[in-house]
Amino acid sequence: MYIGEAAQRSGTTIKSIRHYESIGLLPAVQRLGKYRVYDQQSVDLLIFIKCAQQLGFRLKELQAIFAGYQGQAMPWALAHLAIDAKKREISERMTVLSRQHDQLIEFEASLKQSRADCPLKSL
Incomplete structure (x- = not known):
């Protein structure tokens, strides 16, 4: 799925997804030409990030949790x-x-x- 659908399914915004990628919170995803292609695992991670933020986690804390995460098992x-x-x-x-x-x-x-x-x- 492309970034718009990933944003919709996860309840985040395209801008947020790009930001998470830029700070290394969301691992780099596969590309199809110039388009990013997201899988369900990426959407699950985006949902987790959104929930965690709503519960008071700062992005720096989430970065520590997912340091070194490259798309393997969460x-x-x-x-x-x-x-x-x-x-x-x-x-x-x-x-x-x-x-x-x-x-x-x-x-x-x-x-x-x-x-x-x-x-x-x-x-």
């Missing part, structure tokens, strides 16, 4: 490790944000009682 084991690491990162951020939220509630309450009494003085 490195799913590395993808699972990266997903686990991303989940831990998000959990840690949630903990920090939750703590910050609680501190804001305390701060707001202290402002209602006395503007001089700030519970964050110890920080």
Whole structure:
């Protein structure tokens, strides 16, 4: 299939596909004359990239997952490790944000009682 169909099937754009190729995220594909010809494996990878980005992965992180990938079997084991690491990162951020939220509630309450009494003085 040509790039337009690959974009349509994967839900990405032609521009994105070209960008992924230029940064080495998507391996070079076979050419038929001047046209790139994509297979289902390329479409699957594009779908994975799109999903991963929507879930907070940066392209640099995805490049690390697929470093050295040249169209052979997908490195799913590395993808699972990266997903686990991303989940831990998000959990840690949630903990920090939750703590910050609680501190804001305390701060707001202290402002209602006395503007001089700030519970964050110890920080």
